[in-house]
Amino acid sequence: MLLTSSLVDASRLQFALTAMYHWLFVPLTLGLGVLIAIFETKYYISKEEFWKKTTQFWSRIFAINFACGVATGIILEFEFGTNWSNYSWFVGDIFGAPLAIEGIFAFFMETTFFAVMYFGWNRVSKGFHLASTWLTAIGANLSAYWILTANGWMQDPRGVAFNPMTARNEMTDFWDIVFSPTTISKFGHSVFSGFLVAAIVVIAICSWYLLKKREKEFSLKSIKYASVFGLFAIAMLMVTGHTSAQTVSKTQPMKLAAMEGLYRGQNGTPFVAFGILNPKKEIDNEEKPFLFKIEVPKILSFLAFSDFNSFVPGINDIIDGGYIYKDKNGEEKLALPFNEKVRKGEIAKRALAVYGQFKDKPNGAQKDTVLAQAQSYLDENFDYFGYSFLKSPKESVPNVPVTFYSFHIMVMLGGYFILFLLIAFWLNKKKIIENKRWFLFIAIISVPLVYICAEAGWVVAEVGRQPWTIQDLLPVNASVSGVSSGNVYTTFIIFVVLFTTLLIAELMILFRQIGKGPDGIKWN
Numbered sequence: 001m002l003l004t005s006s007l008v009d010a011s012r013l014q015f016a017l018t019a020m021y022h023w024l025f026v027p028l029t030l031g032l033g034v035l036i037a038i039f040e041t042k043y044y045i046s047k048e049e050f051w052k053k054t055t056q057f058w059s060r061i062f063a064i065n066f067a068c069g070v071a072t073g074i075i076l077e078f079e080f081g082t083n084w085s086n087y088s089w090f091v092g093d094i095f096g097a098p099l100a101i102e103g104i105f106a107f108f109m110e111t112t113f114f115a116v117m118y119f120g121w122n123r124v125s126k127g128f129h130l131a132s133t134w135l136t137a138i139g140a141n142l143s144a145y146w147i148l149t150a151n152g153w154m155q156d157p158r159g160v161a162f163n164p165m166t167a168r169n170e171m172t173d174f175w176d177i178v179f180s181p182t183t184i185s186k187f188g189h190s191v192f193s194g195f196l197v198a199a200i201v202v203i204a205i206c207s208w209y210l211l212k213k214r215e216k217e218f219s220l221k222s223i224k225y226a227s228v229f230g231l232f233a234i235a236m237l238m239v240t241g242h243t244s245a246q247t248v249s250k251t252q253p254m255k256l257a258a259m260e261g262l263y264r265g266q267n268g269t270p271f272v273a274f275g276i277l278n279p280k281k282e283i284d285n286e287e288k289p290f291l292f293k294i295e296v297p298k299i300l301s302f303l304a305f306s307d308f309n310s311f312v313p314g315i316n317d318i319i320d321g322g323y324i325y326k327d328k329n330g331e332e333k334l335a336l337p338f339n340e341k342v343r344k345g346e347i348a349k350r351a352l353a354v355y356g357q358f359k360d361k362p363n364g365a366q367k368d369t370v371l372a373q374a375q376s377y378l379d380e381n382f383d384y385f386g387y388s389f390l391k392s393p394k395e396s397v398p399n400v401p402v403t404f405y406s407f408h409i410m411v412m413l414g415g416y417f418i419l420f421l422l423i424a425f426w427l428n429k430k431k432i433i434e435n436k437r438w439f440l441f442i443a444i445i446s447v448p449l450v451y452i453c454a455e456a457g458w459v460v461a462e463v464g465r466q467p468w469t470i471q472d473l474l475p476v477n478a479s480v481s482g483v484s485s486g487n488v489y490t491t492f493i494i495f496v497v498l499f500t501t502l503l504i505a506e507l508m509i510l511f512r513q514i515g516k517g518p519d520g521i522k523w524n
Helices: 005-046 049-082 085-119 126-155 174-178 181-211 216-251 253-259 299-305 315-320 338-358 365-389 400-429 437-463 485-516
Strands: 160-163 168-171 271-277 290-296 324-326 332-334 468-470
Touching: 005 049, 005 126, 005 181, 005 216, 005 437, 005 485, 049 085, 049 126, 049 216, 049 485, 085 126, 085 168, 085 174, 085 468, 126 174, 126 181, 126 468, 160 365, 181 216, 181 400, 181 437, 216 253, 216 299, 216 400, 253 315, 253 400, 271 299, 271 400, 315 338, 338 365, 400 437
Parallel strands: none
Antiparallel strands: 160 168, 271 290, 324 332
16 A cells, blocks of 8 residues: 655655664764773783773763663654554564564674673672673673664565465575675674774774873773774775675665666766765656766776676666666666566466465365466566555666765765874874874864764665665565555654753763763772
8 A cells, every 4th residue: 555755755764763763872882891901901911900990981872872872763763653664564574684683683693781880880790790791792792783683684685485375475494584795794884883882982082082181091001992993893894895895786776876876877877976966867858867976997896796897786787677787686687667667566476366365265176276477477477566555767866966976975984084093093002192282173073974974875875765765676665554654744843852852861971971071980
């Protein structure tokens, strides 16, 4: 059933708001937990009280951020049932499994050992406390893995079969879903972006102390570890970014084309390092895609297919079809045009309707024949089921400006952070960082930049996936609940106020704790 565009827009807006606020808290939790475990390991080995104080200070920052992440995460999961019930019905058997595992295993593992990490000082042995700290960090990242398994399946549905008796998708291969290339690349890229956020936040807080000429030893040693940690994160982000581009090129070529503003592909496709899109460009006109651009020859072909001369299809190529590509299983196929995908999707939809009409009829030869034929049509055409809900080729194209600019903001900020972390490491190694006030100010300014970078990555992933909630199988206009758009907009306003208040409260508490410094924290 198709719902009004107002309801669809309201539901998307509310979910985007919740997800983006949630991602303000998650990255720091993922990265800071690991840094805290490293600091405590240093304390466990050296027995120096300095490292205990360092661990305790950053644990306090972690705890504040962790609590806010839990609050927004719970609301996010509830929205699947309240605002996206058609989606939940269609794929609940698959989507619900990793979320359940995340809740039962990773979340409880994380929170249980977090309690020991936070409250267990002088109450448990040093070894058990260290183990609890590491298990908290591991639990946080395991929690992220199961969430990203669910999200990765939406981008690349696999390991499932559609059951026409229930009109639901059912899991056939759990491990194919859990270890799909999309899930693995998304997990790596998301987690290491969290590591980068943590590194920048730690350096920024310590830079503030150095500007205030306090906590010098704490700041210099924290910066030392954070800069190395951040450089490791950047290196891994480059690796996972490449693997992400390769998985997207196979499973979501339209997203890749939107990321680069590519309307017509070619062999040896260049990468747009910087560009200004032409706002007049549409898929059905001959306007140039860019007002201005700087390209790096053949790099997009290499990023997508590890071949400098490979063909990367553009938006119009994907709509028109007719080119040869390799699917996610490595098999060469001829790309179908949009109209053919719609035709196949409509065949699948009609077959499902016929199946629904006959499944409850009395058993007999006619019923068996009709159901078998309907099942055959479904199996043959179900990969394009979602196209039956689209009315025009334009509806299959994501918002190109938002996807393009978000992607390039992320890439440019990634380049900035490589330079920033190299300078931080070098200045700290030379023991002159506390005298470089210009750098300390830049470090503080870099905090909002790293969050913009992290949020931009998720905008690329989710806006670039549009119009699909599940790639090729279910568009957003067939996924929402049958509620009034007024109710959704009302709760959206409530969430804006609630989340903004939560963010302000978190920042006030964080600033208060930072003001106290490591010496101002008292532990039982």
